[in-house]
Amino acid sequence: MMKMTMPIAASLFALFAAAPAWASCDDELATLDTKVQAQATKAVATSGGGEGVAAKRNSEAMASRDSAAPVTSGQAGPAGGAKETQATTQAAQAGGSGDRVMQAKASINEARVAKGKGDEAGCMAAVTKAKGQLND
Amino acid sequence: MTHDHSYSGMTADTSDVGQIVNLSRRSLLGGAGALVLAVALPNVAQAAGFGADGMPHGWQDSPKIFVAIAEDGAVTITCHRSDMGQGVRTSWAIIIADELEADWAKVHVRQAEADELKYGNQDTDGSRSTRQFFMHMRHAGAAARMMLIQAAAKQWGVPASEITALNSVVTHTKSGKTLSYGALAKAASDLPIPARETVALKDQKDFRYIGKGKIGIIDNVPITTGKAIYAADTRFEGMFYAVIARSPVFGGTVKSFDAAEALKVPGVVKVIQIAAPSAPVMFQPLGGIAVIAKSTWAAMKGREKLAITWDDGPNAKYDSAVYRAELEASARKPGKVVRAQGDVDGVFAKAKNKITAEYYIPHLVQAPMEPMAAVARIVDGNCEIWTSVQAPQAARTNTAKALGVGEDKVRVNVTLLGGGFGRKSKPDYVVEAALCSKVMDGKPVKLQWTREDDIHHGFYHTVSVERIEATVDDKGMPTAWLHRSVAPTIGSIFVAGAENELPFELGMGLVNTPFAIPNMRMENPAAPAHVRIGWFRSVSNIPHAFAIQSFVAELAHAAGRDPKDYLLDVIGPARQIDPTSIGDVWNHGEDPKLYPIDTGRLRKVIETAADGIGWGRKMPKGSGLGVAGHYSFVTYTAVAVEVAVDDKGAITIPRVDIAIDCGPQVNPERIRSQMEGAVVMGMGLALTAEITFKDGKAQQNNFDGYEITRIDAAPKAIHVHLIPNPDYAHVLGGVGEPGVPPVAPAIINAIFAATGRRIRQLPIRNQLSA
Numbered sequence: 001m002m003k004m005t006m007p008i009a010a011s012l013f014a015l016f017a018a019a020p021a022w023a024s025c026d027d028e029l030a031t032l033d034t035k036v037q038a039q040a041t042k043a044v045a046t047s048g049g050g051e052g053v054a055a056k057r058n059s060e061a062m063a064s065r066d067s068a069a070p071v072t073s074g075q076a077g078p079a080g081g082a083k084e085t086q087a088t089t090q091a092a093q094a095g096g097s098g099d100r101v102m103q104a105k106a107s108i109n110e111a112r113v114a115k116g117k118g119d120e121a122g123c124m125a126a127v128t129k130a131k132g133q134l135n136d
Numbered sequence: 137m138t139h140d141h142s143y144s145g146m147t148a149d150t151s152d153v154g155q156i157v158n159l160s161r162r163s164l165l166g167g168a169g170a171l172v173l174a175v176a177l178p179n180v181a182q183a184a185g186f187g188a189d190g191m192p193h194g195w196q197d198s199p200k201i202f203v204a205i206a207e208d209g210a211v212t213i214t215c216h217r218s219d220m221g222q223g224v225r226t227s228w229a230i231i232i233a234d235e236l237e238a239d240w241a242k243v244h245v246r247q248a249e250a251d252e253l254k255y256g257n258q259d260t261d262g263s264r265s266t267r268q269f270f271m272h273m274r275h276a277g278a279a280a281r282m283m284l285i286q287a288a289a290k291q292w293g294v295p296a297s298e299i300t301a302l303n304s305v306v307t308h309t310k311s312g313k314t315l316s317y318g319a320l321a322k323a324a325s326d327l328p329i330p331a332r333e334t335v336a337l338k339d340q341k342d343f344r345y346i347g348k349g350k351i352g353i354i355d356n357v358p359i360t361t362g363k364a365i366y367a368a369d370t371r372f373e374g375m376f377y378a379v380i381a382r383s384p385v386f387g388g389t390v391k392s393f394d395a396a397e398a399l400k401v402p403g404v405v406k407v408i409q410i411a412a413p414s415a416p417v418m419f420q421p422l423g424g425i426a427v428i429a430k431s432t433w434a435a436m437k438g439r440e441k442l443a444i445t446w447d448d449g450p451n452a453k454y455d456s457a458v459y460r461a462e463l464e465a466s467a468r469k470p471g472k473v474v475r476a477q478g479d480v481d482g483v484f485a486k487a488k489n490k491i492t493a494e495y496y497i498p499h500l501v502q503a504p505m506e507p508m509a510a511v512a513r514i515v516d517g518n519c520e521i522w523t524s525v526q527a528p529q530a531a532r533t534n535t536a537k538a539l540g541v542g543e544d545k546v547r548v549n550v551t552l553l554g555g556g557f558g559r560k561s562k563p564d565y566v567v568e569a570a571l572c573s574k575v576m577d578g579k580p581v582k583l584q585w586t587r588e589d590d591i592h593h594g595f596y597h598t599v600s601v602e603r604i605e606a607t608v609d610d611k612g613m614p615t616a617w618l619h620r621s622v623a624p625t626i627g628s629i630f631v632a633g634a635e636n637e638l639p640f641e642l643g644m645g646l647v648n649t650p651f652a653i654p655n656m657r658m659e660n661p662a663a664p665a666h667v668r669i670g671w672f673r674s675v676s677n678i679p680h681a682f683a684i685q686s687f688v689a690e691l692a693h694a695a696g697r698d699p700k701d702y703l704l705d706v707i708g709p710a711r712q713i714d715p716t717s718i719g720d721v722w723n724h725g726e727d728p729k730l731y732p733i734d735t736g737r738l739r740k741v742i743e744t745a746a747d748g749i750g751w752g753r754k755m756p757k758g759s760g761l762g763v764a765g766h767y768s769f770v771t772y773t774a775v776a777v778e779v780a781v782d783d784k785g786a787i788t789i790p791r792v793d794i795a796i797d798c799g800p801q802v803n804p805e806r807i808r809s810q811m812e813g814a815v816v817m818g819m820g821l822a823l824t825a826e827i828t829f830k831d832g833k834a835q836q837n838n839f840d841g842y843e844i845t846r847i848d849a850a851p852k853a854i855h856v857h858l859i860p861n862p863d864y865a866h867v868l869g870g871v872g873e874p875g876v877p878p879v880a881p882a883i884i885n886a887i888f889a890a891t892g893r894r895i896r897q898l899p900i901r902n903q904l905s906a
Contacts, residue, residue, distance in 0.1 A: 040716035041728065047640060048190050049725025050262040051626075051671040052527055052561050056418075058638035058722075059630035071631060075418040076534040078259060078527055078561065079192035087192070098639045098721025102647065105719050106476035106657075113479045 025115055025123035029108060032130055036104050039134065043098030046091040052078030057088050061097035095134060104133040186727040188268035191257035192529075203232060203280050204246075209304055209318030211238045216248035216255035217265040218526050219355070220504070220553035220560070221813070222872045223806035224265045226354045228273055230803055231266075234345040235277030235338055238317070239304035245354055250528030250548035260526040261561050261671070262724060263769035263870025266802055270868050279335050280324075287323040288315050340864045347862075349804035355552065367509040367524040367551050372580040375511070377432040378572040379584055380410065381439050382424035382593050385832030386667045387449035388412075393425050397441040403434025407442070408575050410568065415632040417668060419534050421568045422593055428572055432584050448832055454666035456599065456829040460496060463622045463663060467494060467603035471620055471661030472636055475647040475719035478655030483616035487607035493690055495604075495683040496897040499827040500597035501590065502672050503844060506554025508585040510569035514539075514578030519546045523566050524553040531563035535570045546570075557817075558671040562595050591842055592834045595670025596827060598623040602683030606653075612695020614706065616655035621646050623679060624665035635662035637676065643722030645680035645768060645877065648715050650733045652708025658719075667829065673817065677768040677877040682898065685764035685881035690894065699885060700746045700763050707765075710736025724770050730867050731770045737859070738765055741774035741795040744857045748793035749776035758782060760889025764881035769870030771798040772859075775815070775882040781890045785905030787823065789851045789883065797859035798869035804858055811856045811875045818879020819851070820844040824899050 023031075046061075048054045056077045063071035070088040095101035107130035114122030204212040213232050219225045225245045233243050248255050281301050288306045289296040292313060300307050304317040345351060358364035383389060395407035406428040413420035425442055429435035484490065510523035512535075519539060525531045528548045536543045553560055569583035600623035606614045625641060627634035637646075637660050647658050672678070685703075692702035712732040715723045723731060742765040749761060758781050765774035778791040794811045801807055824843035828835045836842040884895045887904070895903055 037716065040719075040721050043639065043721035044716060044723045044725065044728060045186050045190055047722050047725050048192070049187055049264050049268065050191060050257070050259040051558065051640070051675060052259050052261055052530065053191055053257075054262070054640040054722065054725065055626045055638060055671070056630050058640050059627035059634060062627070062636075062638065063631045063634070073416050073418070073631070075414070075416060075420065076530070076537045077418045077630060078530045079257075080533050081192070084192045087190070095721075099636075101721050102474045102639065102642070102719045103472065106473040109476040109478070113482070116479070 025111060025120055025127060028124070028127045029111055029115075032104070032108055032127065035134065036101055036108060036130070039095045039101045040098060040105070042094040043091070043101055046087060046094050047097055048087070057091045058097040058099070060088050061091035061094070062099045064092040064096060100133045100135070104130040107133060187725055188257065188264070190725050191259070192252060203236065203276055205280070205317050205321040207318050207321055209239070209242050209316050210244055211236065211242050211304070211317070212244045212246050214246045214248050216258050218260040218524070218528070218550055218553055218556070220260070220526065220556035222810060223353045223803060224260070226351065227266050227803045227806060228269070229354055230345040230351060231270060231273040232277035234343055235274045236281050237301040237303065240345065240351065242304055243354070247550050249550065250532040252529040258528045259530070259561065260556070261558065263771070263872040263874060264724070267770070267799075267868035267870055270802065274337055275332065275335050278337050279330050282330050282335065283324040283327050284317055284320050286327050287320045291315070291323065340862075346864070347801050347804065351803070351805070353806070359552070365551050366506055366554050367511065367522060368506065368582070368584065370511040370522040370551065370582065372511070372513065375580040375582060376405065376428050376430065376572075376576055377435045377582050377584060378426050378428045378569070379432070379435045379439050379586065379589070380424045380426045380568060381442050381444060382422045382589070383446050383448070384592060385446070385448040385451050385454070386422075387451045388832070389423065389447045389449060390425060391445040391447045393445070394443040395425070397443065398427055398438040401429070401434055401438040401441055403430040404438035405429055406575065407438070408572070410571055417629050419530060419562045419564050419567070421564045421571070426568070426572055428576060428581060432582070436586070451666045451832045454829050454832040456499065459599065459666065460601065463599070463601035464494060466622045466661040466663060467601045467620045469661065471622070471659040473657060474642050474660050475656065475658040477718070478616070480616045480618055480655045480657040483607055483655050484605070484618070487616070489608045490605060491608065491691060491694055492603070492605045493687055493896060495602045495679070495686060497600045497602070497679040497682055498898060499599045499667070499829070500672055500821055500825055501594040501827050501842060502557035502559035502597075503587075503590060503842060504553070504555030504557055504559055507587055507590050508560065508565040509582060510566045511580055511582045512566070512569040512573040513580035514570075514573050517541065517545055519570055519573070521546070521548045521566055521570065522551055523548065523563070523569070524551050524556070524560060525563050525566060526553070526556045526558070526561040527563055530561070531566040534563055534567050538567045539570055539574060557673040558675070559590075559595060562670055587838045591827070591836050591838065594827070594834075595629070595668045597672035597678070598625070598669050598676070600679035602679055604683060604687045606687070606691060608691065608695065612691065612697060614651075614653045614691060617651065617653045618657050618659070619646065619649070619684070620659045620661060621680065622661045622663050623676070624663045624669050626669050626671060628665035628669055635664050636660050640722040641676040643715075643720045643724070644676035645684065645766060646676070648718055648720040648733060648767070649684060650713055650718075650735050650738065650767065651706050653706065666832070674768060674873040674876040677766060677873070678821065678880070681764065681766040681877035682880045682884070685766065685878060686884050686896065689762070689881070689885040689888065693888070700742065700751055703742060703763065703765065704739055707735050707739055710734070710739060724870070726770055733767055734772070737772045737797045738767055740859060741765055741772045741797050744795035744859060745774040745776040745793045748795065748855050748857055749778060749791060751776065755890070758890055760886045760891070762882045762884065762886025762889055764878040764885060766874070766877040768874045768877055770867075771796060771869030771871065771874040773874045773878055775818075775878040777882040777886040779883060779886040779890050781887060781904060785902065787887065787900065787904065789819065791853045791855070792851045793855045793857065794875060795857040795859060796871070796875065797861060798871050798874070799861050799866050800864045800868055801858060801861070802868070807858060807871050808856045810871050812854050814875025815854050815879055816845045816850055818876045819849070819883065822880035822883045822898060822900060823849070824901060826899050826901075
């Protein structure tokens with residue numbers, strides 16, 4: 001029974017996660033909401049609470065843009081070493097320290113505004129923008 | 137109390153993660169301790185964590201708190217955070233000593249050297265030293281107490297449950313027998329460490345030191361008798377002294393120089409060039425010409441004689457007045473959207489009543505009363521440094537890199553700091569000292585910054601234009617809100633060319649504005665940096681709070697409402713907001729579930745400050761009351777101010793009431809002093825402080841031009857209201873920085889109440905008399 005259940009569950013998850021072409025904008029938004037919330041929480045966790053470390057990690061993670069690898073200068077800052085590089089990589093993966101998460105949330109709001117006006121195309125356009133901001 | 141620079145040689149033992157580690161068998165602190173404990177925490181590399189867990193070197197880089205008990209009963213607590221007046225050395229000792237049941241008279245504090253592998257993250261920033269380590273320190277003290285009791289139980293052959301501890305003495309309750317901690321320390325150190333989950337913390341009703349407010353700072357006597365050691369107090373036989381001529385323009389370099397006349401100055405022994413930094417600048421020295429002499433005075437006179445031709449570089453035309461116009465132009469155009477809810481544009485399009493205002497906050501410099509200084513010497517390839525620094529590990533890392541040696545060859549000893557405010561988180565001056573010592577064949581060199589050096593070559597607080605637009609309904613309440621914040625970012629020192637505020641800057645009172653307004657949008661247009669931008673006590677909260685709290689008061693006036701009542705209505709009813717739900721992806725690094733934004737607590741501090749000052753009382757002509765509240769560093773603060781403005785526009789501030797809810801309080805007297813200091817500092821940036829630039833050069837030189845609040849201008853009365861929050865199971869908030877942001881808008885709002893004139897540009901200076 002277990003052997004049967006797991007693949008079905010996984011397939012269902014994949015269906016929703018992949019947001020197929022026929023999904024409505026509401027479906028897309030629901031999926032994005034979950035993803036953006038998880039990314040936001042991860043961004044908080046990987047930011048570092050101190051101003052020095054947060055500034056360096058935010059900067060290098062944001063600069064990574066379309067890459068998961070953080071931009072590192074080789075200069076010594078408030079923190080260094082392999083573990084700090086790992087932490088900055090995690091921050092980069094959290095939407096560029098949340099930079100792109102903030103923008104994606106705004107795009108999701110834009111989609112909802114369009115949806116509220118009955119503008120399905122506008123909604124989907126904003127969803128596409130949000131996905132791009134999340135590198136989704 | 138003395139600074140103990142002895143080095144125990146202990147190293148972190150990663151196999152002990154998650155446990156309290158008995159290090160006694162490996163080494164003793166300065167040979168004096170028989171019982172040495174360290175709290176080691178799990179490894180963050182395995183999973184990202186919040187708070188201190190997310191800081192460098194992962195969990196095992198979280199702070200390790202050392203307790204040493206000598207056979208004479210002396211309890212030595214190692215503090216690895218820097219004390220710049222906020223009293224962290226005392227607060228940590230209070231926590232550990234309380235759980236330990238130590239006799240306070242026997243407590244000493246040893247300042248840790250830079251070693252994050254051993255101690256965990258040492259950055260003293262983010263108003264988090266006490267809030268993030270409260271529980272860990274309690275555990276360390278409690279575990280030590282349990283081991284001492286167990287040692288006595290073993291010696292007496294009685295159950296540990298029959299033994300109590302108090303004032304560094306354990307007592308067998310049935311027989312009345314006693315033993316001192318000193319007598320038990322050796323035996324206790326031979327016992328296994330209690331597992332973390334078995335450590336019994338005291339019931340908070342039994343606290344004797346925590347939250348009582350009866351303990352003065354542990355360094356009081358040495359500070360007030362001049363015996364305390366600051367960086368500039370460090371002396372060595374045969375020591376040399378150095379000052380540096382740096383490019384007056386950020387990014388400038390030395391074209392050529394002639395040291396002949398400088399070398400003729402009696403006492404000058406060497407003149408060297410220090411290389412300009414490569415991009416990004418981070419914490420590198422700015423470069424320039426160093427004059428090394430037998431006295432500071434000779435070095436300064438020699439510097440005056442240098443003939444240097446500078447290439448002013450890409451910022452040669454930086455003019456802060458022109459730049460302000462550029463920021464204003466940017467603020468009037470759409471920028472990067474960093475928070476949006478509802479339909480701002482839709483509401484704006486239909487609005488009848490729209491109100492717009494722009495606010496300007498200039499560059500500031502931290503100007504700690506003790507300018508930067510560091511002493512360095514190099515012996516047998518090992519560099520040792522004595523300095524006042526907020527980031528000891530960064531000082532160590534940067535020095536090692538500059539010298540081309542491993543970090544194990546650099547030791548950084550931390551002295552007391554005569555103020556820091558964020559400037560001493562950037563250890564460029566430490567590296568300068570080490571480079572000077574290197575060219576002197578390792579002889580000790582004290583590198584000294586003057587006040588002029590500090591003001592001319594700072595890591596400046598950002599300059600900012602904040603533009604807010606809002607529409608209001610028939611009752612004058614906001615229906616839509618657009619806030620554009622334009623300011624060069626701290627990120628520009630870490631990534632060359634960065635032009636947008638970082639998430640942590642946006643999370644300082646911009647995107648997390650907790651207002652009950654259905655339609656809100658925050659934007660961040662780009663702004664290139666032309667100077668080094670650095671963090672200044674409370675950082676971006678300053679411009680954000682100034683603009684928002686001023687604008688709400690403007691809306692209140694437009695609505696014909698009482699500004700305090702109106703502010704409370706804009707905040708809305710008491711509720712808890714998940715900060716990530718409104719786009720805050722920093723939250724000071726804290727778990728959003730543990731640290732939601734609680735508008736009830738924000739309302740409470742505003743009401744408390746207002747009640748304190750007698751809000752609503754009839755004021756004489758030319759006098760007025762103002763109020764502002766702000767959430768920062770997971771703490772809630774509000775300020776109510778009484779101002780008097782005479783017919784020439786001169787401002788006096790007879791009274792300030794400041795209320796703070798920082799959760800449970802460890803050291804109430806230190807919280808009071810931090811609030812009082814924040815009021816005075818906030819007054820300075822509201823009334824007088826400003827750094828301006830012309831041709832790339834800072835126009836101010838010393839405290840005559842960069843004016844901070846002087847004693848005769850300080851409020852006659854500052855009333856601090858600590859909101860009780862007696863449940864120590866609740867999370868703590870920050871204290872060092874949150875007092876600053878609401879001060880300036882409260883003053884501005886009070887001036888409006890007194891005069892009817894709205895100030896939108898800081899500092900006020902002579903705007904009321906113009």
